[in-house]
Amino acid sequence: MELTIKSEKGFEYIDEGEGEVLLLLHGLFGAMSNWNQVVAHFSKSYRVLIPMMPIYTISIHKADLGGLVAFIEEFVKMKGLRDLTLVGNSLGGHVGLIYALKHKKQVHRLALTGSSGLFENGMGGSYPRRGSYDYIQEKVAYTFYDPAVATKELVDDVFEITNSNAKCLRMITIARSAQRHNMAKEVQQIDIPTLLVWGLNDTITPPLVAHEFNRLLPNSELRFIDRCGHAPMMEHPEIFNAYFEKFLQKHPLPTKSLTA
Template identity: 65%
Template structure:
């Protein structure tokens, strides 16, 4: 399905369906289209919202994980979203979701993390994109997936365009370094909501041991691995991802566990 963007209060976002709110957060190289299969599956009985995170145009001092979490906070307030959201985050989006939950535990009922940073991340295969090197960018984007064919030319072209902009690349590097340095291991015990971890068994950016660490440190976490899957399960294994998410949403929320 084609996702329809809208603008309000200075924010750009997707807002589809009605019902309990699912707030989806994309990663550093992510796009709204990463969540198309999730929106198609859940919009019939949920309100699915995806803000466009300002990863390439935020003020430089705010191009950090805490800065982006503050952006989500302003977004939630501007749209007057109801309390007890379900937050879903992929990669950097999961890291932002964790920080938001730590800062606003009263607003989050469930948390879903897939390939999340926050403990460890081998971003871009251990190196930052090389400006003007298309082959390098294509290789690194393919590194995200178990099946490199999912890294379409359109996706590679989009990332290449970013790396050819000095301003965008500077912000991307700032955010990537913030994600690598902003370790949450000592704080995860404070997250008391139910957490679903859906992880690619072949994820090379946040490898399976990272998922096991999250499961150990989060008090109410359950972990599901998807085989033949890399760093973006909702793109590479959408049917299995949606099945695990649907089952999780039928379970108890934070208020029911209190």
């Protein structure tokens, strides 16, 4: 599915379909295109939005989780969104957790996949080395079970990011903010239905992280995907979509939300 990127009041975003709102949040090295197959499937029955988070353009003094959450708040307000289902991968899951805690009346369902917030092994244990394409290629491939998912286009994008002083500085600052912000105590307050979809071969947020989220989140269910790394919606979109669709059907929005 060819996604159309819209621009409005300083935001770039995808907005496809009609109905209940699914708000998708990408990760640190992510992009809106990471969700292509999810949008293609769910935009037939839902309104699917993906804001491009300003990870590499945000003011340096706002380059942390708080700055990204504020950005999502502004986006939601600008689009007049309500009764949200938040879906986050990696850093996007972390942002989604904080947003859900701050806006309990707005968020009715939550789905996390490879989310940070408890523990993450970023880029295989080190910050990206600049100037070495082979190194970046290796580290991007490390994200997936199948290295072939790390296409040249994806590697080129990450290589460009790591060779920009400004982008790299913001990325590192945000990554450190995420590592400092452990949510083990906070997530226990999130009692909305939460789906956890995890790759059994995730080396960045390993399966033990998924089990810990499942233990701490009081209304969560956990699904694993075999032969899958840190981005299940990219590596096994059909399985991810099936789990997510079943979850949405199992937890319909409150009637008052649909009629208000």
